[in-house]
Amino acid sequence: MIAGLLMAVSGAGAGLFGSLLGLGGGILIVPLLTLGFGLPLREAVGVSLVSVIVTSSAAAGVYLERHVANLRLGMTLELFTATGALVGGLVAFALPDRVLAGLFALLLAYTAVIMLRRSLSRSSGSSPEASSIDGAAGAAVAGPTAEVGFVASLGGPTYRVLRFPFGIVGSIFAGLVSALLGVGGGIVKVPLMNLAMGVPLRVATATSNLMIGITASASAIVYFLRGGIDPYIAAPTAIGVFIGATAGSRLAHRVDVRVLRVLFIVVLAYTAWEMFTKALS
Amino acid sequence: MNPVAGGSASPGGAGGPGPAGAGATERALDRTIGRVLQWGIGASIALLVVGVILMIAGGIDPLGPPPPPFDVAALGRGLRTVQPEAFLWLGLIVTIATPSLRVIASLVGFGRAGDRRMVLVSAGILTVIVASVALGSTVG
Numbered sequence: 529m530i531a532g533l534l535m536a537v538s539g540a541g542a543g544l545f546g547s548l549l550g551l552g553g554g555i556l557i558v559p560l561l562t563l564g565f566g567l568p569l570r571e572a573v574g575v576s577l578v579s580v581i582v583t584s585s586a587a588a589g590v591y592l593e594r595h596v597a598n599l600r601l602g603m604t605l606e607l608f609t610a611t612g613a614l615v616g617g618l619v620a621f622a623l624p625d626r627v628l629a630g631l632f633a634l635l636l637a638y639t640a641v642i643m644l645r646r647s648l649s650r651s652s653g654s655s656p657e658a659s660s661i662d663g664a665a666g667a668a669v670a671g672p673t674a675e676v677g678f679v680a681s682l683g684g685p686t687y688r689v690l691r692f693p694f695g696i697v698g699s700i701f702a703g704l705v706s707a708l709l710g711v712g713g714g715i716v717k718v719p720l721m722n723l724a725m726g727v728p729l730r731v732a733t734a735t736s737n738l739m740i741g742i743t744a745s746a747s748a749i750v751y752f753l754r755g756g757i758d759p760y761i762a763a764p765t766a767i768g769v770f771i772g773a774t775a776g777s778r779l780a781h782r783v784d785v786r787v788l789r790v791l792f793i794v795v796l797a798y799t800a801w802e803m804f805t806k807a808l809s
Numbered sequence: 810m811n812p813v814a815g816g817s818a819s820p821g822g823a824g825g826p827g828p829a830g831a832g833a834t835e836r837a838l839d840r841t842i843g844r845v846l847q848w849g850i851g852a853s854i855a856l857l858v859v860g861v862i863l864m865i866a867g868g869i870d871p872l873g874p875p876p877p878p879f880d881v882a883a884l885g886r887g888l889r890t891v892q893p894e895a896f897l898w899l900g901l902i903v904t905i906a907t908p909s910l911r912v913i914a915s916l917v918g919f920g921r922a923g924d925r926r927m928v929l930v931s932a933g934i935l936t937v938i939v940a941s942v943a944l945g946s947t948v949g
Contacts, residue, residue, distance in 0.1 A: 532864065532871045565872065581904050582850055585911075589846030592839040599839055603915060603930050610937040618944060678926055741846070741908035742934060746941045748905045753945035755878055759897035760864065760871040763857040766904070770854055 531565070532764045538564065539768025540775075543583060547776025548783055549792055553769045554580045554711035555639060558632060559799045562806070567761065569625045569632070569806075574751035575762045576710030577744045579769040584712055584740035586770065587777075597734035601682040601689060601727070605699045605735075609713065609743040612703025617747030620708050621754060630807035632709050636800035639715055640793050647789050690726040698724065699739075707747030712740035838918040845914045849907030856900030863893035909938050 542556035554576045561572035591597040620628065679692045689695070698720040706713035714736045721732035751757050864871075876894045877883070887895025916931035 535871060578901060578904055585846045585907050586850045589843040592843035595836055595839050599835060600927060607930055607933045610934055614937055614941050742912060745905045745908045746937055749941040750945035752905060757901060758875055759901055760869060760876055762901060763861050763897050767857055767861060
């Protein structure tokens, strides 16, 4: 039973760090279960999807009650993320573990690079996030490419939705990534909505959380029905992630995450290397 | 149960340039759906916690032999006889089903508001979920 407690504690750590750094726990849970507990990668992905549903749905519930998430936009895009996730869930059972490990290593490396760029731009005094929010939202209101009809009804009081077809393609890709690698896919959806579609960052983050639940459940159903989710492992991990994410959200305003972010980049880079080695072995 | 960092309300989509009168309706729908998600996840965590406590009491090692495969017929019997696997399976089902419950609530809400396009979107999402169930149990 010590393994169960270790899983819960590790899950809590993943949820806490993920929450403090604005990432979902999935990106940490999968390597934790495969490299730390020796689980096959596909099984770890199934467990991670359950944890992702728990944390994103709880967060989305709060975001909706505060009217931060854009329900209409989120539901329209999740039609496509769910379709991508369904296909990804089926493809995942046809791919060897080594290919999944290689893809996961790429995702980890990509995330590390994104976080490193953010850290560097913050330390140099500029904030690309802030400028991108204002820039994107401003362009969305005034831009000549603002959509009309149904797509226009997906916007908010201060912004309009741009490049909707691009959003559809990006959403399908986000669903595929989520299903294959057991992550929420926020790392794809948030920049997609914010930078490409002109949705303010805060709304994009909240809406992404809303979409993650149905995206992850579309593929989790496939994993569940094919015996890809072990409840003895999924339960303690999901409970741990939930507790960690809840604690992280309460601590977020009191913790200086700069050092944490640097440490996290190192962990991501190391884990990417380990996953890459696993893919080649 | 609040995995969201604090902050004041900020308009997401409610009150946006949607159909006339959509703002108030969507705000009410936001609240309803938000509660569906919170209650669903609350119930799933409660079931998983009970299952883990029973696991600990039964000395089950998560890295040991896997549990018996999921069986709908055995679920009710397992709950009556307080088997850890039954609570864990049910907790997982409630977890995975909660986002779909939210979509059903949205479909009803948009239907009442007469928003046909969002009803179609909701129905489309539910169709994908049904396809997941069908393909997950038959293909492969």
